[in-house]
Amino acid sequence: MGAARPVALIFAIRKPDANHTPVRPSKTGFLLRTTRNSGCARYIDLMNRRQFTQRLAALFAAPALPARAMAGAVSTASAAAPVAGGVVIPAGASSWADYLMKLHKTCTPDMLRTVLNVNQDMATVLHQEMVSKGMIKDGNRVVSRVKEQLKTTLEAPDLPQPRPATQDDLEALADIWHAGWHEAHAAHVPPELTALRDRESFAVRLGDFLAETCVIGPVGAPTGFCIIKKDEIYQIYTAPSVRGSGVAAALLSEAEKRLAARGVDEAKLHVIPQNARAIAFYTRQGWAGDAVQPVPLDTLAEPFLLECLELRKPLTKAART
Numbered sequence: 095m096g097a098a099r100p101v102a103l104i105f106a107i108r109k110p111d112a113n114h115t116p117v118r119p120s121k122t123g124f125l126l127r128t129t130r131n132s133g134c135a136r137y138i139d140l141m142n143r144r145q146f147t148q149r150l151a152a153l154f155a156a157p158a159l160p161a162r163a164m165a166g167a168v169s170t171a172s173a174a175a176p177v178a179g180g181v182v183i184p185a186g187a188s189s190w191a192d193y194l195m196k197l198h199k200t201c202t203p204d205m206l207r208t209v210l211n212v213n214q215d216m217a218t219v220l221h222q223e224m225v226s227k228g229m230i231k232d233g234n235r236v237v238s239r240v241k242e243q244l245k246t247t248l249e250a251p252d253l254p255q256p257r258p259a260t261q262d263d264l265e266a267l268a269d270i271w272h273a274g275w276h277e278a279h280a281a282h283v284p285p286e287l288t289a290l291r292d293r294e295s296f297a298v299r300l301g302d303f304l305a306e307t308c309v310i311g312p313v314g315a316p317t318g319f320c321i322i323k324k325d326e327i328y329q330i331y332t333a334p335s336v337r338g339s340g341v342a343a344a345l346l347s348e349a350e351k352r353l354a355a356r357g358v359d360e361a362k363l364h365v366i367p368q369n370a371r372a373i374a375f376y377t378r379q380g381w382a383g384d385a386v387q388p389v390p391l392d393t394l395a396e397p398f399l400l401e402c403l404e405l406r407k408p409l410t411k412a413a414r415t
Contacts, residue, residue, distance in 0.1 A: 181223050186210070191230045201230045256348035259300075259307035262314045267307070268297040270319065274331040282368040283400060290393045298394060303328070308348050310341050320345040322353055327363040346379055354409040361409055364389050364402040373403065381405040 190209045194201040201224075207217035224230045259267065272293040280288050300307065303321045306328070311317035318332030318341045327349050332342050353361050365372050367386055383405040390397035 181219055183220060183223055183227075183229075187220055188224070188229060191224055195230055254310050256308040256310050256320075256345055259304055259309045259316070259319060260313055261304070263309055263316045263319075264297060264300055264304070266314065266316055267300050267309065267319050268293055270316070270333050271296040271300065271329065271331050273334075278369050278372065279366060282366055287391070287393075287398050287400065290395065290398065295394050299392065308345060308352070310336075310345060317341055318345055320349040322349050325353060325358045325361055327353075327361060342375065343379060346376075350407070350409055358409060360406055362404055362406045364404055366400070367403045373405075376405050379407075381407045 187206070187210055191201050191206065194205050194209070198205070201221070203214065203217040203221040206212070206221055207214055210217065210220070212220070221230075272291070275291055275296070276288070279291075303323070306323060307319055307321045309316040309319045317336045318330075320330040321328040327346065330342060330345055330349070332345070336342075350361060363376065363381065365376065367373075383403065385404045386401055387404060388399045389402040389404075391400050
């Protein structure tokens with residue numbers, strides 16, 4: 095019959111159906127009635143991928159390799175070295191390996207042992223040979239890498255929790271806001287607005303919004319802050335040293351919770367359309383919108399109108415807890 099290759103199969107089975115009762119979806123698939131014959135109905139079992147793999151393996155399991163090949167393979171495996179051409183890979187084995195790679199994005203010796211109906215030693219040898227020839231990726235290495243990444247994540251130190259801002263934080267916060275604003279805005283806004291954004295203006299406004307400000311970092315040396323105003327994320331800035339560390343996301347999440355606790359169902363924020371980095375960050379956090387409109391920006395004098403993109407986000411029940 096030649097080498098068995100993975101094929102798409104639909105299994106038809108018969109079940110009693112004396113009362114012709116409709117069949118409901120099962121936990122692992124669906125049973126669909128196709129014909130009726132003498133009180134019985136034919137059903138098609140649409141299985142999940144694991145069931146499909148197991149049944150297909152049972153139907154087309156390749157026979158064990160000859161004892162001579164097995165002996166050579168086992169002796170090579172016992173030397174704990176990759177096979178260098180000592181084992182011929184059957185066509186059926188390569189087809190199964192390709193199928194497993196497409197289905198699971200990886201292939202391990204245990205997978206090969208199951209579908210090829212060989213013992214663990216032979217599965218290990220075949221796996222080594224396929225990896226050495228570039229036919230498959232080393233599933234064991236993939237799993238090990240994922241475990242290592244997970245371990246690194248779990249063992250990473252927890253980020254400092256957001257806290258209310260204090261008077262001792264004002265000087266450092268004014269520096270962060272002044273530097274961050276000019277980095278993101280100075281090249282894209284009218285010079286008249288830039289002239290109004292000196293460090294003193296930021297310090298004064300921080301004093302006015304101190305009760306609405308949460309920060310992350312030690313008292314007197316915060317690394318980021320977020321201000322809320324009515325139903326709005328009013329300002330959020332972080333020091334360059336903590337960008338990409340999760341500080342901004344933690345501050346934004348805390349601000350959303352505070353707004354939700356006040357009964358705000360949908361929050362808003364404004365950002366200039368040219369600030370692509372900020373827009374990308376907000377989008378990842380679930381904010382969306384495409385309305386660009388004039389927004390009166392606070393200054394120490396009169397409000398300054400500037401075209402801004404308005405983003406909105408519904409606040410979930412989880413944010414209210």
